[in-house]
Amino acid sequence: MRVVVAQHAPSLRERLKDAAAVACVALLLGVPMIGLTTVDQGGALHVATRWPVLAIFVTLCFIGRLLARFGLDRLQLRRRSRPAAVSALRGTGALTAWVGWSCLGVALALPVIFSDNRYVVDTATTVLIYVMLGWGLNVVVGLAGLLNLGYAAFYAVGAYAYALLSTQFGWGFWQALPVAGAFAAGFGLLLGWPTLRLRGDYLAIVTLGFGEITRVILINWTDLSNGPNGIASIPRPTFFGLPFKPDGDTPTFASFFGIEFSPLHRIIFLYYLILALAMLTNLFVSRLRKLPVGRAWEAIREDEIACQALGINVTNVKLSAFAISAMLGGCAGVFFAARQGFISPESFTFNESAIVLAIVVLGGTGSQLGVVLASLVLVLLPELGRDFADYRMLLFGAAMILIMIWRPGGILAKREPTLRYRALSRDGGGP
Amino acid sequence: MNAPLLRIENLSMRFGGLTAIDDLSLDVHDARITAVIGPNGAGKTTLFNCLTGFYRPSSGRVSLAHPRRGLLQLEELDSHQVASRAQVVRTFQNVRLFPKMTVLENLIVAQHQRLQQASCFTLAGLFGLPAYRRAEAQAIAVAVDRLTRLKLIDRADAVAGDLPYGMQRRVEIARALCVDPILLCLDEPAAGLNPRESAELNALLQSLSGEEGLAILLIEHDMSVVMNVSDHICVLNYGCKIAEGTPEQMRSDAKVIKAYLGEDDEGEQPGEFSGAPSQ
Known part of the structure; x- marks a missing residue:
């Protein structure tokens, strides 16, 4: 059917038939969901009917489908008639770089522009946490092609590691960061080892289980994690030893620089901190991608058996992907704990893993800039949608569906080669 | 004998x-x-x-x-x-390339073992130390040599999966030859x-x-x-x-x-x- 539609414009009859089919489905679904409703009459529930509303709904579906189909066909025709897309493709690399640098520029300038707006800086910090998580998960999902539905577990391990090290042993943020990262990497190996032989759906189920196990342990191992009550009063990161507090006996950030104390200082500092951590992650991952280990990650995504035949130890390659991805997730967790000052297992539910995975998939698996764009969409949409109250998540879901229709491979699906012969031979000068 | x-x-x-x-x-x-x-x-x-x-x-x-x-x-x-x-290196009955990677990348991946050692298990590579850069240049030279030999050098930057079938077979042989x-x-x-x-x-x-x-x-x-x-x-x-x-x-x-x-x-x-x- 699709093929036929693509080849010649369907007649009005076909369009009407198609729309009528959709309206039928809408009617079937609509009868229980819209047509019937319960009303409370003196303590007893009665079923009332809303046929006019249902009629409007079905009509809207009919017209909507008609218009959508028409629009999609037009779009397809225009795409077909467009001359070879080669020239457009060649420009993508430069465009990506340009968008990337301008994103960084905006990110650097943002707290300066909105220096008196706590809400904006806070939201931007949240976006950056997700960007960092997305880049971390991208290693295992985007590059190595191993589906991981339990990424929040590593996030949790990092957060709890910092929370415990700082509250129990008085460690500072910068001391705890590498240790918590290493600890999370250890957990990555722990997950990677038993799942080496699994791929695709099976791996997804095991990682999902791992994420849940971690959360359940955190809830129940009260001696360690304080259970569902979580860990409170986690020390905030300091500016090279200068705390962000009102003037006191010891020098503070405000007194040291001779400026008036403002609670915004810490917010802005946290923002720049996560920006730096995220950029470091980006640098690290894009560097790794061009190294043997990164190319091997991509190669096992493409064909594991061919890798073995070429002498690549698939076990080591997979474990390194798991460990590095977990380490980055753990570092993001450390920042999260330091920013919130309070953590509980509530923050590390499956929902969190799903959002990070959605960011990676919507962004275009393997694309660094795609992750940024997708986190902007996925974090900002629910924020902007607050006015829509109950329909917030509906809006969110619709946006995800639209992105997948518009770009099935993610926002930025084109893969950049890690090296180019043409560039190399030009640099080399040739004989 | x-x-x-x-x-x-x-x-x-x-x-x-x-x-x-x-x-x-x-x-x-x-x-x-x-x-x-x-x-x-x-x-x-x-x-x-x-x-x-x-x-x-x-x-x-x-x-x-x-x-x-x-x-x-x-x-x-x-x-x-x-x-x-x-x-001992093999090829496969149904070609098994890394389809989304370029031909040159396919051949570099085949030299993973050597490169990974040269990069001191990623550390030297991460900081771009000269020893690693030399090894990488050498790996590229090997790949270019194999590609030239199999008349694939014009397609070095092509995405492997997009090549015609006969060429993919040649890429697979070139890749196997990169393992020495x-x-x-x-x-x-x-x-x-x-x-x-x-x-x-x-x-x-x-x-x-x-x-x-x-x-x-x-x-x-x-x-x-x-x-x-x-x-x-x-x-x-x-x-x-x-x-x-x-x-x-x-x-x-x-x-x-x-x-x-x-x-x-x-x-x-x-x-x-x-x-x-x-x-």
């Missing part, structure tokens, strides 16, 4: 009640092309899987006389060790090639074994390739070796003709293989 490079002794592979390879013995020599032929399901690819560590043989030994590392028992190695340690094999196992390299391409393949195989002294083990159905390039042919049927010898001997061997053409029920003359006489 000198000692063989690879000696397969009494190799058997059973899957439950099915015996895919039955007590097979075969020698493979340096600088020679040994072909394994036989009807579909004769156990040729299973033999390759046993040699290269993808299957553990049920019984028998596969010994490789490695020029530097001494005698290696291939049946004890994992598949990646067969390539990295024993330098001492024994190259090719599983139907001529499948899907047109006559001109398969003539080029013949020339390539002959130059690899003749000029560079590489041992080649070849599974092939295309008799124009097998009969022209092979020094030695081993014919399998139902997992058993039914004949072994030079192309001339095989061409007239009654058992081979029977295996390929069936019993001579209808009084037809047993046909000759379609391949032209060698050389």
Whole structure:
């Protein structure tokens, strides 16, 4: 059917038939969901009917489908008639770089522009946490092609590691960061080892289980994690030893620089901190991608058996992907704990893993800039949608569906080669 | 004749009640092309899987006389060790490239072992130390050399999965050559090639074994390739070796003709293989 539609414009009859089919489905679904409703009459529930509303709904579906189909066909025709897309493709690399640098520029300038707006800086910090998580998960999902539905577990391990090290042993943020990262990497190996032989759906189920196990342990191992009550009063990161507090006996950030104390200082500092951590992650991952280990990650995504035949130890390659991805997730967790000052297992539910995975998939698996764009969409949409109250998540879901229709491979699906012969031979000068 | 490079002794592979390879013995020599032929399901690819560590043989030994590392028992190695340690590299019946990576990247991945060591397990690479950069430049040089040789250099930056089929086959061979094999196992390299391409393949195989002294083990159905390039042919049927010898001997061997053409029920003359006489 699709093929036929693509080849010649369907007649009005076909369009009407198609729309009528959709309206039928809408009617079937609509009868229980819209047509019937319960009303409370003196303590007893009665079923009332809303046929006019249902009629409007079905009509809207009919017209909507008609218009959508028409629009999609037009779009397809225009795409077909467009001359070879080669020239457009060649420009993508430069465009990506340009968008990337301008994103960084905006990110650097943002707290300066909105220096008196706590809400904006806070939201931007949240976006950056997700960007960092997305880049971390991208290693295992985007590059190595191993589906991981339990990424929040590593996030949790990092957060709890910092929370415990700082509250129990008085460690500072910068001391705890590498240790918590290493600890999370250890957990990555722990997950990677038993799942080496699994791929695709099976791996997804095991990682999902791992994420849940971690959360359940955190809830129940009260001696360690304080259970569902979580860990409170986690020390905030300091500016090279200068705390962000009102003037006191010891020098503070405000007194040291001779400026008036403002609670915004810490917010802005946290923002720049996560920006730096995220950029470091980006640098690290894009560097790794061009190294043997990164190319091997991509190669096992493409064909594991061919890798073995070429002498690549698939076990080591997979474990390194798991460990590095977990380490980055753990570092993001450390920042999260330091920013919130309070953590509980509530923050590390499956929902969190799903959002990070959605960011990676919507962004275009393997694309660094795609992750940024997708986190902007996925974090900002629910924020902007607050006015829509109950329909917030509906809006969110619709946006995800639209992105997948518009770009099935993610926002930025084109893969950049890690090296180019043409560039190399030009640099080399040739004989 | 000198000692063989690879000696397969009494190799058997059973899957439950099915015996895919039955007590097979075969020698493979340096600088020679040994072909394994036989009807579909004769156990040729299973033999390759046993040699290269993808299957553990049920019984028998596969010994490789490695020029530097001494005698290696291939049946004890994992598949990646067969390539990295024993330098026995295979290609696949259905091409297995890394389809989304470029041709050049495919060839660089094949040199993973060397590069990974040069990058000190990523650390030296991460900081771009000169030792690693030298190793990378060398890996690129090797890849460019193989690409030039297989007339693929124009396509170095092409995405491997987008290439025409015949070219993908060549990329796979180029990639295998990047591992520095001492024994190259090719599983139907001529499948899907047109006559001109398969003539080029013949020339390539002959130059690899003749000029560079590489041992080649070849599974092939295309008799124009097998009969022209092979020094030695081993014919399998139902997992058993039914004949072994030079192309001339095989061409007239009654058992081979029977295996390929069936019993001579209808009084037809047993046909000759379609391949032209060698050389």
